[in-house]
Amino acid sequence: MLDPTSPLKDFGDHLASPPLPVELKGLVYDTGGKRVINDANATIRSRRITGIMGPNGAGKSILLRLMHGLILPTNGEILWAGRQMDRAIGHQQAMVFQRPVLLRRSVAANVAHALGLRGIKRDKRAICVDEALRLAGLERHAAMPARVLSGGEQQRLCLARALSLEPNVLFLDEPTSSLDPASTLAIERLLLDAQRRGIKVILVTHDIGQARRLADDVMFLHHGRVLEHQDAQNFFDHPRSPELRAFLSGGLVL
Amino acid sequence: MLIHRRWILGLGSALLFASLTCPSFAAEDDFIIVQSTTSTQNSGLFDHILPKFREKTGIDVRVVAVGTGQALKNGRNGDGDVVLVHSKPDEEKFVAEGWGVKRHDVMYNDFVIVGPASDPAGIAGLTHADQALGKIAAAKAPFASRGDNSGTHKAELRLWQKTGIDPTHASGEWYLETGSGMGATLNTAVGKHAYTLTDRGTWLSFANKYDFKVLVERDPALFNQYGVILVNPKKHPRVKAEKGQAFVDWLTSAEGQKAIASYKIDGQQLFFPNAPPGT
Amino acid sequence: MTDFIDAFRTALGLIVTLNPDLVEILLLSLKVSLVAVVIASLLGFAIGGALAVYRFPGRSAVSAGLSALMGLPPVVAGLVVYLLLSNVGPLGVLQLLYTPTAMIIAQVVLVTPIIGALTRQACEDLLEEYDEQLRSLGASPSAIVTTLLWDGRYRLITAVLAGFGRAIAEVGAVMIVGGNIDHVTRTMTTAIALETSKGNIALALALGIVLLTIALAVNASLLWVQRFANRLAYA
Secondary structure (H helix, E strand, C coil): CCCCCCCCCCCCCCCCCCCCCEEEEEEEEEECCEEEEEEEEEEECCCCCEEEECCCCCCHHHHHHHHHCCCCCCEEEEEECCEECCHHHHHCEEEECCCCCCCCCEHHHHHHHHHHHCCCCHHHHHHHHHHHHHHCCCHHHCCCEHHHCCHHHHHHHHHHHHHHCCCCEEEEECCCCCCCHHHHHHHHHHHHHHHHCCCEEEEECCCHHHHHHHCCEEEEEECCEEEEEEEHHHHHHCCCCHHHHHHHCCCCCC | CHHHHHHHHHHHHHHHHHHHHHHHHHCCCCEEEEEEEHHHHHHCHHHHHHHHHHHHHCCEEEEEEECHHHHHHHHHHCCCCEEEECCHHHHHHHHHCCCEEEEEEEEEEEEEEEECCCCCCCCCCCCCHHHHHHHHHHHCCCEEECCCCCHHHHHHHHHHHHHCCCHHHHECCCEEECCCCHHHHHHHHHHHCCEEEEEHHHHHHCCCCCCCEEEECCCHHHEEEEEEEEECCCCCCCCCHHHHHHHHHHHHCHHHHHHHHCCEECCEECCEECCCCCC | CHHHHHHHHHHHHHHHCCCHHHHHHHHHHHHHHHHHHHHHHHHHHHHHHHHHHCCCCCHHHHHHHHHHHCCCCHHHHHHHHHHHHCCCCCCHHHCCCCCHHHHHHHHHHHHHHHHHHHHHHHHHHHHHHHHHHHHHCCCCHHHHHHHHHHHCHHHHHHHHHHHHHHHHHCCHHHHHHHCCCCCCCCCHHHHHHHHHHCCCHHHHHHHHHHHHHHHHHHHHHHHHHHHHHHHCCCC
């Protein structure tokens, strides 16, 4: 278990250089006869953690997948430092899903497999795996089957796996929504550490407290539209739209 | 790492495959394939005479036992070096059409009509086979036919022709066409308490007789002539003409004929060599 | 009833004395079916994995066709291979007819659809869980296939066992392409057919019992391997 007070070791001197700003221009996404993303527009300039919030069904997960290139927009475009989304940009990104997705292999093998996919050679792979597991506090579990870990441990592993790929951008889709506070804290520490190393973190979260703790700027999504996008302070203390006000005060936003 | 595993797996299986099947490739070429009939094989004749041929010439004879029709068809395809069946008209046609070099008489055996001990059609002891068949048809007693275009089947049909009755009208009622080899047909006959025409050889070595007996025999019409033919190498260059001819020659030679005559079950001789001397 | 009792007694006698004829046909049966299953597995894994992952026009038709071929009658498979290998067929020059190699080919034709269809199903099921994550990690379609195949290895073992069961038990294909030639292409199943046609029912049954025992042994050992590997925990 990670000790919250012990200093985190660095991953080396590698500083990421994410292609910013990210621009969402007139994004539209239809699926199953429904328009899930309905003309979303936003520009993300901050190099620190961006939060995306909104009621269920607002389209947050879809938006994340659009930005990561897992699905293609029906209309509109996403620009990274002025460039359209392509394979090269996608290769510099990583994503952690709401539920941890791990292969039926050992903890170490899961990380090694991801590194292998990126073409990292065997010898370097072993070192990266060790560092990733150490960072996540899972080095003692290296040989265990990944799927017998606890929920929190599995999610830490997914995050460590993502970080081992040295991405420029890291997407997370409500990574701690089903985790206990200790695991949540461990994940958040890893995210702050990632941010320190220059990685652009875009985090969908349901947890207002988490957003306050981590986010530098926050986006509010509602019915597939970006209703508000402000720096964290103003977002929480001076919401402009009635929907956001309702959301922040805990009401149901229809 | 994934690539390495795949390579090893692929290489390993290729080697495994090669090592296990190569013997077939590298095997001595010293064999011929003889297309013959199930009744001949089931009688056990080949097990008796082929080792003698092997000893003399070193040639291994591999027998593929199917029905006469299939044996001749396989011969036409060149999927055999020699054909040894018992249906003279078809054999002569085979040679006339150029698929075989020359037809030689080899031996004869005889057919018998067997049936349940209860003998519902009362045919026991009759001297004329066609008479017996006529009584079976009249009594509508169950009769199992090969129904497979084999030598035995054709012999049976020739007997029906003599009676003037066409049993195929009753196919599925009392006339049962099994479309199978002699052994399978005998199994069916025994199971259904049906009469059937069988060669004596298969009958003697058949182990599932139940209470069946030989009811009609020794009618000259039940005489069954075997012929051997070399598949024509002009039509199928891959035929092992030399070795095949060696087998044909041996079968019709005094030595081969003696080997055939010496095959007995329970002291009874099954096949009677009758190749013309000097062939 | 006596046939059954005789059969068991005969079977025991054959096994205990290691009857050389029995050993010969047993080894041939195993050799043919095992080699066929290995080849069919390599083909089936590749086809099944590719069908699950790659998108191309006509994909569902190919999938349906593969599943339908699981029900290919062995005798038909034998006929098709026979026509190919016959001296008047396109591959006649290889002179493979009436050899164990021909029998292996026929059984590969028979078993590949089974392993392929079951592999496809296993991979599709896994893909539901893994698709997004693997694409996020930047896996190419071929990398996804190999990942799924390894991850689904236990289901694939079952598919292989199903294929082996089919191969070791069939008689139609090996009879036609092999010719049931004594000491060359006579397997357990063709021997059983032959003894049955000679009326040696008890002996035929005895051979059947031996065959079943061997098939049981193969299944049991593979399941043991599975459990052992399980304990070594997915490494």
